[in-house]
Amino acid sequence: MKFFSLPRPGAELVLAERDVPEPGPGQVLVRLRGWAVNARDLMILKGFYPKPVKPDVIPLSDGAGEVVAVGDGVRAWTTGDRVAATYFPDWLAGPGTPEKTVDDLGGTLDGVLAEYAVFAEDALVAIPAHLGYAEAATLPSAGVTAWRAVVEEGRLTPGQTVLTLGSGGLSTFALQFAALGGAHVVSTSGSDEKLERLRALGAAETLNHATTPEWGAAVAGLTGGGVDHVVDVGGGGTIGQSMLAARYGGHVSVAGVLTHEGAADPILVLVKQLTLRGLTNASRETFQAMNTAIERTGLKPVIDRRFAFDEVAGAFAHLESRTHIGKIVLESA
Amino acid sequence: MKFFSLPRPGAELVLAERDVPEPGPGQVLVRLRGWAVNARDLMILKGFYPKPVKPDVIPLSDGAGEVVAVGDGVRAWTTGDRVAATYFPDWLAGPGTPEKTVDDLGGTLDGVLAEYAVFAEDALVAIPAHLGYAEAATLPSAGVTAWRAVVEEGRLTPGQTVLTLGSGGLSTFALQFAALGGAHVVSTSGSDEKLERLRALGAAETLNHATTPEWGAAVAGLTGGGVDHVVDVGGGGTIGQSMLAARYGGHVSVAGVLTHEGAADPILVLVKQLTLRGLTNASRETFQAMNTAIERTGLKPVIDRRFAFDEVAGAFAHLESRTHIGKIVLESA
Amino acid sequence: MKFFSLPRPGAELVLAERDVPEPGPGQVLVRLRGWAVNARDLMILKGFYPKPVKPDVIPLSDGAGEVVAVGDGVRAWTTGDRVAATYFPDWLAGPGTPEKTVDDLGGTLDGVLAEYAVFAEDALVAIPAHLGYAEAATLPSAGVTAWRAVVEEGRLTPGQTVLTLGSGGLSTFALQFAALGGAHVVSTSGSDEKLERLRALGAAETLNHATTPEWGAAVAGLTGGGVDHVVDVGGGGTIGQSMLAARYGGHVSVAGVLTHEGAADPILVLVKQLTLRGLTNASRETFQAMNTAIERTGLKPVIDRRFAFDEVAGAFAHLESRTHIGKIVLESA
Amino acid sequence: MKFFSLPRPGAELVLAERDVPEPGPGQVLVRLRGWAVNARDLMILKGFYPKPVKPDVIPLSDGAGEVVAVGDGVRAWTTGDRVAATYFPDWLAGPGTPEKTVDDLGGTLDGVLAEYAVFAEDALVAIPAHLGYAEAATLPSAGVTAWRAVVEEGRLTPGQTVLTLGSGGLSTFALQFAALGGAHVVSTSGSDEKLERLRALGAAETLNHATTPEWGAAVAGLTGGGVDHVVDVGGGGTIGQSMLAARYGGHVSVAGVLTHEGAADPILVLVKQLTLRGLTNASRETFQAMNTAIERTGLKPVIDRRFAFDEVAGAFAHLESRTHIGKIVLESA
8 A cells, every 4th residue: 555654844745655554453444535635734744733743644634435344343334334534533522621632643643645544443434425535535624623613612593694714624614514504604815716706605795805904894894793703714813803803792713723923812802702712623423413414415515626646745735825715635546 | 543452362353443552751653564373362362372361452462564653762763664573572681581471462461463553662673674564574473483492492503403393384484494504304294285385495304294193203214313303383292292203312392382282201301311492482682683594594484375454364264274384464555 | 259140120139159350452340349229220120120131130330449450452540540330331422322322231231239340441430539439339320310410401500499309319419419509409308307417418498298299389489489400300200390390491300210100291391481301321521520529529429328248138128118318338348 | 969970081089969869760769878999990080991981970880779769660679679780781681782781880871989879770680688788889890790700601510620810809709609609719819818818718729829920830730730710800911821721621701801911822722722701791680690699698798898988089099009808898877
């Protein structure tokens, strides 16, 4: 089997071959067929990721494939099952804890950028029947985090207003989930072309943040005083505008930011009675609840471009160019 | 102005005329243009309503119209505003209490079956801009109760399953709100024709309870073990089947039932870890939140048939025939 | 090692000996030192339990002891750790599901009425440091269920009113947890002597249900219209009075009842806008949260009488006599 | 009657006399007997308050007294009733909105620093029977805000850990409410003498922030990784340490801060998955729920020093000296 590894942060990815692993007791061997790249993976490659990374790590957390063998005692899966791996293998259910989130695929643990990988039986979920492997590979990071922000913690109700920032994977999922729940979605982007695409995906209103740098107040103006919920993925640099865009008593999900830039001014938190909530990925049960909703509603993830497995460098380059809408994936035949 | 009154429960409605009232301090005079009839109004007329009714009551809780005059000190409304009255005039916000719910329009207080009526300033809500008066008149009872059941207390999330019973006003609103929130809706009816109509309104699956009297188990079978949420409006006679239709840990909203028939078997509540929640109407803030959602999404209430103001007897006869889908309304030119 | 088993429901318990088991991979061997008996165990013995029971089951779900050996790969426990087993070994976290609750100790699985037993690594919790083994053995059934009813789902706040019924283990835990959370607790019993003891445990008010058979209305009278929360353990026979004792909008936890007697009248659920919630045991995370609270506050379970391991028949006889307050336990030196 | 007014921010308070006002329709005349001063009042006096203040405002939001006359149509109150005024007269129930919170006593509206004042019927609450007027006067600002932080939004459960900062009125109430709810409270102060007093009030652990300037990490160390809930009243200067003191997934209530100093670093919000929630005062229903709890539990507010009505300057000077524990009040015979 072929696999990529990263000798050390900042180095080049190395493509190599080794034997297909055998699943041990309680383990499942998956032939991976689809993968997705994330900003976090790019930070790991470049050495900017602020959390621990295993030496010679196999990168990427997001992959989907087919069960090809199961170890002793495995009851949940059988050959041919279509599955995706969970971002935090130890976070099965309930609220997050340091213990449940200490290990993450493609970080402290080997990830999925390989033709085959073994996973613990309970570190997998069944993928929606109507999605291909590459589509399903978009779910573990961007999908689950957006679901947690908008649905699980956002407790979105129909008719509420939701603001999404930009056209990255997490934001397009947040847009789709909010629209699915009957929300009035406002989306920003720096490109009018992308704004048009976001409207096609369900955004009721859009705003070009390049031509309207004071977009926080502009969004508040568009929505009668501010939105109920902001899904902020923009790093520290956007939190101030996000707080201006939120209504009195509104919520700001702080997701995806890994920078010390910018800061939340406590007086705005207080005067507007805001709730700021930091959130990353979520539990396997959250992933399963999202998959149920995706399957029942037939929702399709937004894929920007598809690369072959060994074109991963091109996928990262495309991600870095920031010209995409939705997810960038790899797939094998 | 013309108005109807009910000399005593069980009597005939009397049509009479009197002077248009003047709004006192803090009051608003509304020219009513649309009305809706409810099963509760029918019970009052027939003398079966188990709660107190004022002698010579002007019937009906559900009406919408136009502000034509305001009393001293009224700040919230001005002539020409389009409004509906709230079912419980004293329930402005927060959880219900005996004090907030002691008085109800068309019950302990005069209702809206008149060409004009005065209301306290804070016992009105603005109606959605895209709805006519007769459409808006469907909202105060059936709409608000369905919203409370499905959205406010049901905390519906996209992809959840919701069961609605029959094609009455409350159930069709529950169907519409659930579909709006991305739910997978299962609806029952005793008529295949109506089931077709319910599918057109957004039901993903339907079931004829006349041909499948054990519909509780059938719904559980259709939905992989039971629905997340049942909106039960069927009186005591349906609660047992509803509990069978709910999933382990599911919710059953008990709404609209005013009969001692049937009973909830505690062992089923326990073994399936169910939550049963009784609910009637809700606060003015809930009504406003629903209206915001209706306006933002353009949702249209389902109207079965329209009668003129003085054809109210015909409207009640049609309601009693139980052949309708959605709401039966009155309107004036 | 000695152990008891039940050849079949309705038979006598058999005391026998066998080799101490060895822990397999991921398993932990515990030397049990304390046990508690529950009404559910009595039902299993007598053959009245409505759920499946394994042939030749080792009875009892509630036990605590000391880790004496661990199998391969066990990371969470080490020799000497003081632990209790969880009632549902597969319910680790999150909401309950049929899958998580299908197996229960002393029911579908062998229980703890033995000198030694092996458990899966994640089917154990650490017990509070200030409790002896017999004290800790009171926690898995009565403690966890009461915690779920009062704290986790009851969302008790200081100053709320809570009603507990009788002096059994679940009710005394509910009383203690409610008092710990600053609630005003009303407790009933059929004996004035027990009522005095319940006051000493923290009940602010008590009521003799033998001399006041209409205790529902009486409790409502004592508490200005009804209590916020009833923890009903009385089987179907008490649900009607419990609903009368609850305030408008109040909650009734239906716990511990396994009888078809009595029934919840839907009209009362509706008119009083009640929430009825069926609940049994809970997840391991709930057990751990309760233990943290017990340890931090130094709470002591109420033990009625202590028996030796081989006096289990006496313990069941005492339980059946219904003269106890709190829990009946076994302990070994 | 005597009353104080503030000609303009930054000026001296002026003591004057005028006729006792008459209550209009729906109004209540209260003879005030107890008052409390708050940091916000001091900011108003000194001209540092960032929100609008009425010219010639009668200062202070916090007062309690006796109903001496009622206007036409008042149903809720009668002569002799013991009452306190609500901070936001228009916030009766439900979540806060800009409309409900635009007017505040002693800010945009005349406050209570007078021997008599009239209030709208629904801008008053009954005070707990066991409290004197000066004690009850501590409740409207510090009490209600602490209750909202700890109980209503904090959803405190027994055994959780709560951190309070310093010995001001809001923090001592937060300490008392948390202890009442069975929490393990950690309190800081810059004085060992005060720490001793805080322990007497129920703090389980204390920490001198003067001698331990890195108290955030120290609190995390004391509590096994951080507290569940921080009630931060320290202005921007403490938010960073508060976030360090919170556990993974913990809550930080940002209350009482009206300064642009300091800032919440988004990366800490994200990495620790924190929730930051800004909150000020709350609704009348929240005030009533707190009073019910205070009355049922007999809780006594902490009063540092009592001044006479016309010694208000001394009370402010004492507040400014920051040597107090709990509240500083005025009272009249």
